[in-house]
Amino acid sequence: MSVVVTEGLTKKFGHFTAVDHISFEVGKGEIFGFLGANGAGKTTAMRMLCGLSKPTSGTGIVAGFDIHKNPEKIKRNIGYMSQKFSLYEDLTVRENIRLYAGIYGIREKEIAPRTDLLLEELEFSHEKNALVKSLPLGWKQKLSFSVAIFHDPGIVFLDEPTGGVDPSTRRQFWELIYKAADRGITVFVTTHYMDEAEYCNRVSIMVDGRIDALDSPRNLRKTYESDTMDGVFHKLARKAKRQAD
Amino acid sequence: MLKYSIEKEFKQIFRNPFMKRMIVIFPLMILLFLPLASNFEIKNINLVVVDNDHSSYSRQLISKITSSGYFILREVSLNYISALKAIELDTADVLLEIPHSFEKNLVKEKQSDIMLSINAVNGTKGAFGSSYLSSIIRDFSSQVAIQWLPVSDSNQIPSFQIMTQFRFNPHMKYPVFMVPALMVMLMTIICGFLPALNIVGEKEKGTLEQMNVTPVKKLTLILSKLIPYWVSGFIVLTIGFLIARIVYKLIPAGSIFTIYAFSSVFILGISGFGLVISNYGKSLQQAMFMIFFFIITFIFLSGLYTSVSSMPDWAQTISIFVPLKYMIEVLRMVYLKGSSFGDLTTQFLALTGFAFFFNGWAVLSYRKVS
Incomplete structure (x- = not known):
C-alpha cells in the first residue's frame, strides 16, 4: 500500500522547470529521505504533494487522494512542518496545540488529556504555559513536529526539520521520527545531514529537478561505490548544472 | 474550527500591548484633539x-x-x-x-x-x-x-439686511461637523486596515502557509480574522459616541441604532476592502503603502474635510466609489438632522453594494493553493 504515488510530476515557473517529471512511490510506515542540493526542487515538490502548489503537469496521489482533484481532502490526512518555524510565537505551547487540534477536528474533551500526555512524553510539562517564542530552537522544532502529527495523519512532510539544531537535539528529534513511524505514520523528510540520510529506509536524491537516484542507503552506497552517503551525494550532486541559491 | 481560530485571534489581540492601545487610546486621541485642531474658522x-x-x-x-x-x-x-x-x-x-x-x-x-x-x-x-x-x-x-x-x-433709504440662519448646526461649530466623520475614519482603520495588516503579517511569518496546509476552510480563516476586528470596531464606535456626548455635548438627533445598523454594513464592506489589499500585498511594507494611498484618497475624496459637491466634476465622479463618503453622510445626517432609515436608502444601497463587491473579490482572490 503506497501513501504517495507520483507520475511525471512537474512544476514550471515561467521558463524555469523547478521540478522535472518526477515519479516515485512511498510505502506506508516508511521513512523516506528526500535529498538534494539547495535549489534542486525539494521544497517545490513537497509543496505540490501537500496541496500548497498546483503542479504544471503530471499526477500524484497522496494519502489516497488526487492532488489535482482533492487537495483539501489531502490536507485533512497529512501533517506538514515547513522549513521556517511557523507555530504562533505569541501563543503558549498548550494554546498552539489546542488551535491545531481544533482545526483538525479533534474533539474538545480529547484535546486536553492528549496534550498533557504529549507534553509528558516530550518532557515539556513545566513549559506548557510558556510562550513559544521563549523556547530554544531545538524545542521549537520538536514541538512543531509533535503538532504536525497530533491528529495522526497518514503521512507527515518535514522540510529540513533539523536545520540549525544541535547534534544531541537532532538525535532526540530522530527518536521522535522513529516513534511516529512505529505508530504507522509515514515520514517524508528532506535534510542536508548525511548521517540523517542513513537513518532513512529509502532515500531519493534530486539533481536539477529530477530524481537521479532512489534506493535504500546501503544499496546506494554499493551502486555508487562509496563508503558513506556523503560520497554518494557528492558524486550525484556534482552533475548539477543549476546554480545553488 | 471557527471557534478555535477566533479564540486564537482574540488571545493574540489581548496579548499584544500595541493592539490594546490601538483600539482604546488611538480613538480617544483622534476624537479629543483633531476636531479642535481642524478648525476652518479664520481668526487672528x-x-x-x-x-x-x-x-x-x-x-x-x-x-x-x-x-x-x-x-x-x-x-x-x-x-x-x-x-x-x-x-x-x-x-x-x-x-x-x-x-x-x-x-x-x-x-x-x-x-x-x-x-x-x-x-x-x-x-x-x-x-x-x-x-x-x-x-x-x-x-x-x-x-x-x-x-x-x-x-x-x-x-x-432703501436698505435691507440679510439674516442668515444655519440649520442643523446653528453655531457652525466644527467639532459637530468633524466628530461623526472622524468616527467613520476610525472604523475604517480598525475594521478595514488592521485585519489586512494582520493577514499580511502572518504571510510574512509563514504561519499563514501552515494554516493553508490544514483543512481549514477559506471562509473560516477569513471570518476568524474579521470577527475580532468587527467587535473592536463597535467598541471604537461606542467610545466615539461617549466622547461626542461628554466632550462635545453632541447627541445624535436621530436614532443611535440607525448608526449601529449602518455601521455593521459599512464595516463589512471596508473589511472586505482590507482583505483584497491583504491578498495582493506580499509584504507588510507593500500593504502599508497601499493602505497609505487609500487612506489619503479617502480623506480627501470622502467629504471628511471639504464638501464633495464643491469638488471638480472628475473628483465627484471618483468619490462615488469611495465607501467612506456614504458612511460620513449617514453619520452627519443622523447626528445633525435626525435622519432615519427611510431618508438614507441611497447610502444603504451603496454600502450594501460595496460589501458584496469587496467581499466577493476578497474570497475569489484568496488562494490556499499557489
Whole structure:
C-alpha cells in the first residue's frame, strides 16, 4: 500500500522547470529521505504533494487522494512542518496545540488529556504555559513536529526539520521520527545531514529537478561505490548544472 | 474550527500591548484633539494699516476693524512701501491703505477710495481676511451715510439686511461637523486596515502557509480574522459616541441604532476592502503603502474635510466609489438632522453594494493553493 504515488510530476515557473517529471512511490510506515542540493526542487515538490502548489503537469496521489482533484481532502490526512518555524510565537505551547487540534477536528474533551500526555512524553510539562517564542530552537522544532502529527495523519512532510539544531537535539528529534513511524505514520523528510540520510529506509536524491537516484542507503552506497552517503551525494550532486541559491 | 481560530485571534489581540492601545487610546486621541485642531474658522488675521489721512473718520474706521475680533493690528506704517515689507516678511496677511484725502473726499464728494492688499500665500486666510474686511468697510460706509441724513429722511433709504440662519448646526461649530466623520475614519482603520495588516503579517511569518496546509476552510480563516476586528470596531464606535456626548455635548438627533445598523454594513464592506489589499500585498511594507494611498484618497475624496459637491466634476465622479463618503453622510445626517432609515436608502444601497463587491473579490482572490 503506497501513501504517495507520483507520475511525471512537474512544476514550471515561467521558463524555469523547478521540478522535472518526477515519479516515485512511498510505502506506508516508511521513512523516506528526500535529498538534494539547495535549489534542486525539494521544497517545490513537497509543496505540490501537500496541496500548497498546483503542479504544471503530471499526477500524484497522496494519502489516497488526487492532488489535482482533492487537495483539501489531502490536507485533512497529512501533517506538514515547513522549513521556517511557523507555530504562533505569541501563543503558549498548550494554546498552539489546542488551535491545531481544533482545526483538525479533534474533539474538545480529547484535546486536553492528549496534550498533557504529549507534553509528558516530550518532557515539556513545566513549559506548557510558556510562550513559544521563549523556547530554544531545538524545542521549537520538536514541538512543531509533535503538532504536525497530533491528529495522526497518514503521512507527515518535514522540510529540513533539523536545520540549525544541535547534534544531541537532532538525535532526540530522530527518536521522535522513529516513534511516529512505529505508530504507522509515514515520514517524508528532506535534510542536508548525511548521517540523517542513513537513518532513512529509502532515500531519493534530486539533481536539477529530477530524481537521479532512489534506493535504500546501503544499496546506494554499493551502486555508487562509496563508503558513506556523503560520497554518494557528492558524486550525484556534482552533475548539477543549476546554480545553488 | 471557527471557534478555535477566533479564540486564537482574540488571545493574540489581548496579548499584544500595541493592539490594546490601538483600539482604546488611538480613538480617544483622534476624537479629543483633531476636531479642535481642524478648525476652518479664520481668526487672528494680521493687519497692517497705512493711514495717510490721520483724520477722525480714518481713526473711526481703524478702531471699527480692530474691535471686530478677527484682526490683530500688527503695525501702523508711515507709507505703503514699509507696510508692503511686512507682507513680504509674512508678518502681515492684509494691508489696508487709507489715502490722503479720505475724509475730505468723503465729506465733499460723498465717496472715497480705500486700498486693500492681500497676502495670498495662505490662500484661505487671505480670502477670508479680505471678505471680512470688505464687509466691515461696507458696514462703516452705511453708518456714515445714516449719520449724514436728516432724521426725517432716514426711513427713506432703501436698505435691507440679510439674516442668515444655519440649520442643523446653528453655531457652525466644527467639532459637530468633524466628530461623526472622524468616527467613520476610525472604523475604517480598525475594521478595514488592521485585519489586512494582520493577514499580511502572518504571510510574512509563514504561519499563514501552515494554516493553508490544514483543512481549514477559506471562509473560516477569513471570518476568524474579521470577527475580532468587527467587535473592536463597535467598541471604537461606542467610545466615539461617549466622547461626542461628554466632550462635545453632541447627541445624535436621530436614532443611535440607525448608526449601529449602518455601521455593521459599512464595516463589512471596508473589511472586505482590507482583505483584497491583504491578498495582493506580499509584504507588510507593500500593504502599508497601499493602505497609505487609500487612506489619503479617502480623506480627501470622502467629504471628511471639504464638501464633495464643491469638488471638480472628475473628483465627484471618483468619490462615488469611495465607501467612506456614504458612511460620513449617514453619520452627519443622523447626528445633525435626525435622519432615519427611510431618508438614507441611497447610502444603504451603496454600502450594501460595496460589501458584496469587496467581499466577493476578497474570497475569489484568496488562494490556499499557489
